[in-house]
Amino acid sequence: MNCIWIREALNTQRDIFTVTSIILLETSRIKVGIGITSPLVRNISTIARAAATLSQIGRGRFRLGLGVGGLQSLVRLGLDAARPSALMRDAATLLKRIWRGETVTFTSDRFCLSNYYARYKAGFATPIYFGVRGPRLLALAGEIADGVILSGPKRYMKKTVAAVDQGLRRRRRCMKSFRFIVWVPTVIVEKKSDLYLAREAVATVLADTPEAVLEMADIAQERVKPIKAIMAEKGVKRASRLVAEDLLDEVAIYGSPEQVALDLRSLEKYGVDETIFGPPYGREPAKAVREMTEAWKRSI
C-alpha cells in the first residue's frame, strides 16, 4: 500500500487532524491523506496550520483532501453549500497563500482574513486533492489542485478525465503532474448475505450524489430519488433494499479478493493513478483489508 486515506466523519467523536497526526507518528514511509475535510466546518486558518503541522510530522507524507462535504452531513449541520466552485477556489487559493507566508487580507461570504499571516514555517509542501464531483468543480480541480479524489458510478468516472482535462488545458498544466485517485466502496463477499454491506455503501453514496453526477453516469434521477427519500426518513438499512443489481455493479466493487483486485485494476483504463479500497471492506474489516492487499499484490 502506498497511502492511507482517512475520511472525516462529522458524527464521530474523533478529530480528523489529531487522528491523522497519530497515524503519521506511528508510520514511517506510507503517505497519509485526509479524504476529505470541508472548508465549511473549520476556519480556513485552522485547516492551513493543521495541514502544515501534519506535513511537518510526516516530513512531506501528508496529503490534504478538500471538498465541499457530503450533502447529508452539511444539511444536518445547517451549512450552506451554495456556490461550491467559489468556495473551493477561494479555499485552495487561501491555503496556498498562507503556506507561502503571505500576509493575507480577503473577505467573502465564507472567509474573512485581515492582515493574517502564519508565524510558523510550512516547511514541507502539502498537496491538495479535491474531493469533488460536478463537471465545473472537476475542471476547477484541473486548474488549481494537485489531484482529484473521485467517487461515484463507474460510467461517471470515465467522463471525469475529460472534465478535469478542460481545467488543466485552461492553465496549460500537464496531465502527468496531476493525480487521479478513485475511491470505491469495496466488499469482500464470502457469503451471498454479505452483499447487504455493499448495498448499504451504495445507498449511502447514491444518496449523496448530486444530480449532475447521476446525469453524467446516465442514471435516471427517478431511480435514485426513492433511495434518497427512504435514506432521510428511515435510514440506510431500509434504503439499501432499493439498490438494484445494476446500481450495485455501477457503484461498488465486491466479490472474492481476486475479483475485487481485478475490478480495481480495471479502473486503470480510465486513466486512474491510484485506487482507494474504500469501506466497508467486509464483515470482518481487518481480515478483508489483509486479504484484499494480498490479492492486490498478486495481481501486479
Next chain:
Amino acid sequence: MEKVDIDFAVGLNAYETVEEIVGKCVEAERLGLDYVWIGDSPPHLYCPSVAAAVASRTKKIRIGLGLLSPLLHTPDQISGSIISLTEAFGDRFEICLGVGDRSQLSRVGVDTKLARVWDHMLKAKRKIARSLSACGVATKIWLGAQGPRMLAASKSFDGVLMNYASPRMIKWAIDKVKPDAQKDFDFGIYAPSYVYRKWRPQAYRLLRIASAVVALGAPTAVLDEFGLGKRLQRAMEEHEAGAKIESVVKRVPSEVVYSFSIYTPSSKLRNYLRELGGLGISHIVFGFPQNLSKVTIRDLANALPNR
C-alpha cells in the same frame, strides 16, 4: 528547602517547528517538570497535533492543550481531539478553554465581541465534558480567566488559570472564586515568565512585550481595581491606533509589566512560590519567553524546589 505542593509547567508557543517544540518538551520532562502546555493561536501550528508529537516522544510528563478557544474550535472538535489523544497515549492530557487572543482571532474573522462570552465558555465546557464522559475519558478542564465574570464562570470548571502574576491580584481573584468553588477545584496561573540565572536582554525585551500584550487585553474591571487603567491609557491609545507593539511597550510602565509576569532571578523564585503556595495556588505555567531555549527552560527547572 520545604516542599511546595505546586505543579510546575512550561508553556510553549507553537510557532517553531514541531521538532523544536518536541525537543524542548523532552528536555522539560528530563528536567522533572510536571507539565508542558502547548499553546493554540491562529498564527501557530495546530495544538492537538503538536501535542500528539510531544506525547509520542515523552513518557510521563502531562500535556496541557491551550488555551483553546471555543470561538475558533467547536466543542466537538475539542473533545474529538482529546478523545483521540487519550486513546493513543493514555490519560496525560488536560485542556484550558478561554476566549483567546482577541486581536489574532479577529484577524481570522472570529467575532470576539460576543455578548455574555462567559456563557459561551460554560456551554462549550458542558458539551465537551459530556462527550468526554460518553467515551470514558476523564480530562481536567480549566478556564483561562482574568475578569470578574470569567472568574465567576470558572467555578463550573475543574480549575482556573489566571493570567496575572502579582500576588495581590491573585489573592483578589481567589477570594472571588473560592467561597463557591468545589473542594477539589484548582487555582493556577499562566503568565509570561522570565526566571533567569544569567540575565539576557533579548529574553527581557520579549518578556516586556508578552506582558504588555496581556495587560493591554486585560478587562477594564481588573485594571481599574488595581489602579492600572490610567497608567496604561497612553499605551492603549497607541495600541488602538495601530502602533507597532515595540513602540507601545515603551509606554507600559514597569510595575504593570511585573503585575502580569513572573520576572525574577532564579535565586529569588522560591520566595515567590512560597507566597503563591500560601495563597492556594497549585499549578504554575511559566509562559513565553521562558520557553525561548532549552537553556532558559533549564534555568527555570534548576530554580524550582522538589527537583
